[in-house]
Amino acid sequence: MTHPGPELPRPATDAPPAPQDDHAPPAPHDGPPSDAPPAPHDHAVGGVEPRRRLHPLSPALHGAKSLVVVVAGLSWSTLSRVGFGWFAAMATVLALGATVLAVVSWYNTGYHVVGRELRVYEGLLWRRTRAIPLERLQAVEVVRPLLAQLTGLAELRLEVVGGGKTEAPLAYLGVAEAAALRQRLLALAGPAPHPGTAPPQPSASAGPTVAPVPPGRALHAVANRDLLVSQLLTPQAFLLPFGVAFVVAQFLSEGSWSFIAVASTITAMAGVLLQPIRRVLDDWNFRLARDEGTLRVRNGLLETRAQTVPLNRVQTVGVTWPLLWRAKGWLRLRLEVAGYSGGEADDRNRPDRLLPVGDQETGERIVAEVLPGVRLSGLATGLPPARARWLRPLGWRAVGAGLDERVFAARSGLITRQLTVVPYARIQSVRVTQGPAQRRLRLATVHADTAGGAGAAALDRDLDEAWWLAAELTARAHAAHRAR
């Protein structure tokens, strides 16, 4: 059964020599679903590989997750109204119901890899089969929420071009299985398969025993202390003491200290602080590594994430200098991958972290790594003409745009300074827009649209310059595109 050859996934699909192997795995499929990590690591070599189920513990995890949602949904006021016993009973009933549904959905969910596609089957009444073409894969992420960490499970998320949101979160798989599947999907997603070359996942069955992310070449590790300090230097954390003081004063003056009021206040505070706290939890232990052509990001305290982003899928890199960080000289780096529309409400799931906090020198190094040949400090941006002052009296010196050798860079923001870097090869279209006020001043804005994120915009350029810029961007995008 220990086949050394799960590689060559494609050419072997209809190879007849291994029909026996092919028929062996489906048998256990009916009985105890092919679940646990140990056995099924070598996939069937020939024919269509059997459909596999998610880990049998997943319904339990979904149920536990829904318990949290239910409790939050019932809220404090319900608790106070019905008393603890009823509250617990209601929560249990609802959570049990959710768990039953999760079991049903688990029973009907399956996935397998066919050729260069991942197929995911779901649904009892409304059947849904999604075929995810792997050549369109933009990034893979292994997420391990707290509960999943305790149970040794992981969720696999795939980002595909054109998907409004994350496609096919496979929740949950065994850690080893998730790692192996990720390896395999990335190998399949790579540039067109070269049957001759060494298959990139020879160790797919060896890897799972170690951490989910093979180390690669470490690029950077963010010190947790810096992360904490950086999140204390956010407006929310800064203003919190005033908020607390205000609320306490309110309470003292009214003299009413009901449990509900206090609990609600604490909830509200938590809401305000949610973003910085989340950032700290999410970016804890942030590790960046590079492995061949992919970027590997690991982060998270309660919920660890391991993202794998092929470098050639990076659409834009954004640099942010928040106001309060400037004293420290810190910056934040983000990257945009195709496949994320802004529509996804929960931006935690965007694989856009490149550096949660770091100094100029670190940022420089990482940018050079992600976009070879780009020096962050060497990106010169020219100011718009002085008459743009009429449109942005304070911030006109904060905007700018520049053409570098390989990238288009646009700067904006007075308080939170931002720089967006778009490689010419990633420009999808160029737009020139001119509002009524801009027309009076003979100004225009040039946008470079990219597949992920908002692209970059050269704000309020002189009209002639805007035409020139648009032409130049188009020409450079064309040339860069053809050169690839």
Add this chain to the structure above:
Amino acid sequence: MTGEPPGGPPPHPVGPHPVGPPPTAPPPGPPAVAGHPASGPLAAYPPGPLEPWPATVRWQSVSTDLIWVELLRLAALVGVVLLGLAVGWAVSGHWLFGAALGAVVLAGAWRVVTTVRAVHVWGYAERENDLLVRHGLLVRRLSIVPYSRMQFVDVSAGPLERAFDLATVQLHTAAAASDARVPGLRPAEAARLRDRLTALGEDRAEGL
């Protein structure tokens, strides 16, 4: 700047180019751009609506029947609003409804004028490597979409458009912000444009 066309006020450098070696890398340095059709007559650009590179671009305008489509749409909208306001006025008799009625009529009249002008402004041009679309009166927009970046082409025609024998062609790229929609085309022209775009797109396609 090295890449400026001779004769003409220099289009400003947008930022100093790195002093590094001239175009060894794939993206061309400025000299390569000098040959680009776009940079030639730039200086001769007349101040007007978004109409760049007049000598090299042949703008095609959309059918003026689009005016009727737009006006009918506008009339339907204004009609509904007016009806609501009139009923409100009749029932309550408050003078505010009357004022609103007048305002809506005025706004409608103004929209009629701008619609007529906006349709005349709407235009597209097929260049060697990209499609240009311009539109908008108040906020003027020009989109440059390289054929190679095209993901798919939509041809659509609503009932109102069909009544006037018109169709809309829309070019989609992987970027959500791309805005290349050409309304008011004759079906034959729409089909031609679609076929040409798909052919060119296939020729040059590289996707992302």
